[in-house]
Amino acid sequence: MTDLFEHPALQEAPAAPTRRRSAASRRAAAKRKRRRRQRTAVVLVVVLAFVGAGAYLLWDRMDSLVGDLPFIGSQNEDYPGPGGEPVEVVIPEGATGGQMGTVLQEAGVVASVGAFTDAFGQNPAAAGIQPGTYQLQAEMKASDAVAALVKNEKLQTNVTIPEGYTVAQIVDKVGSVTEITPKQLEKALEDPESFGLPKQADGNAEGWLFPKTYTVQPGDDATTLLTAMVKQTKHELEAAGIDEADWEDALIKASLIEREARAAEDRPKMARAIENRLDRGMTLDIDAAVAYGLGKPGTQLTNDDKADTSNKYNLYKHLGLPPTPISNPGASSIEAVANPADGDWIFWVAVNLDTGETKFSETYEQHQRYVDELRAWEEKNGY
Incomplete structure (x- = not known):
């Protein structure tokens, strides 16, 4: 019998399953x-x-x-300068060097933003460039453009409105130093809503045009300037803590003080004297108001002027406050109305017209002595 493991067929058989598992x-x-x-x-x-x-x-x-990093290659293209035709450009508030470069490139002043930002970074004074309108030149060398802006020589006009000016005086002042004409201002004043005048002013801007220095940029018109003035007045009233409902009355009182006071320390005392007289039902007897109603200087008032009942601003004949402010008061007069001094004064008189020295009194007798002092000063000084 052949051995099982020696049979050829049986010896190859186990290999098949192995190949199937491998596959x-x-x-x-x-x-x-x-x-x-x-x-x-x-x-x-x-x-x-x-x-x-x-x-x-x-x-x-x-x-x-x-935008604020230097550009490379063709993006750093620069003009050789020195420049050609005048070009006006507006540098916006808070502009970075890159943003300035974009403004100038679009206006044709510099060849590329990259060249400008390179020059901007190399000029230590460039960080001091102020917003505003500038006149540069077309096709300037970038470094020259930066140098021109650094000078901060803006195309603008500063107009200073003194404290106590009337609307009429402000119109004349603005017209004399800016491109805004008196006629343009007068026309704008006819549309009080256009410049934010509150309804309590009843269309009269007197008292609402705050006195300070204003910057007039090219393109600003009468409405732009009047809006800034009224906005500043509102800010001052709010800062003084005066209720909005009382704004017009506060400005009337402040305007009286503005035209009467010379020294800062006198303003709160005048504010108190006005309140004391109003509380007692007394006429205010303020010359400045009478003069405003007549359109003449207070130094030219006559006894007939003070007796004229047709003048609504004649505070010798009409009780209470005048119908409107008589000037545009500054911050110190507004503050005085908001915080009057403590005292029982009901009279005041300037005893020295050169220095404006003013004396306050609680009684008529005392007041008359101060009036006599004024008369003696006037006689001595040729008034």
Whole structure:
């Protein structure tokens, strides 16, 4: 009998199952490899998405900063200068060097933003460039443009309105130093809503045009300037803590004080004397108001003027406050109305017309002594 393990057929038979398992293993391995490739592809797509998003955010952030960084290559193109036709440019509030460069490039002043920002970075004084309207030249060398802006020689006019000026005086003053004409101002004053005049003013801007120095830029018109004045008056009233409902009365009182007082320390005392007289039902007897109603200087008042009942501003004949402010008061007069001094004064008189020295009194007898002092001063000084 032949040995089982020596039979040729039986010796080859075990090899078949081994080959079938190897094929299956290969198929499984291939399947696993395909799955790994798919997972790798998915991971790669996700990673690339994150990288792309990060790159976009980085570029977006850099783009917001690059306006102030030097450009390279053709983006640094510069004109040789010195420049040609005049060009007006407006540098906005808070502008960076890059933003200034953009304004100038678009206006044809500089050849590129890059050249300007290079020059801006090299000029230590460039950080002091102020907003405003400037006259430069077309096709300037970037460094020359920066140097011109550094001078802060803006195309603007400063107009100073003194405390106590009337609307009529303000119209004349503005017309004399700016391109805004008196006729333009008078026309604008006819439309009080256009410049923010409160309804309690009843269309009369007297008292609401705050006295200070204003900057008039090219392109500003009468309405622009009047709006700034009224806005400043509202700010001062709010800062003094005066209720909005009392603004007009406060300005009337402050305007009286503005035209009567010379020294800062007298203003709160005058404010108190006005309140004391109003509380007692007394006429205010203020010459400045009488003069305003007549359109003449207070030094030219006559006894007939003080007896004229047709003058609504005659505070010798009419009780209470005048119908409107008589001037445009400054901050110290408004503050005096908001915070009057403590005292029982009901009279005041300037005893020295040169210095404005003023004396206050609580009784008529005392007041008359101070009036006599004034008369003696006037006689001595030829008044």
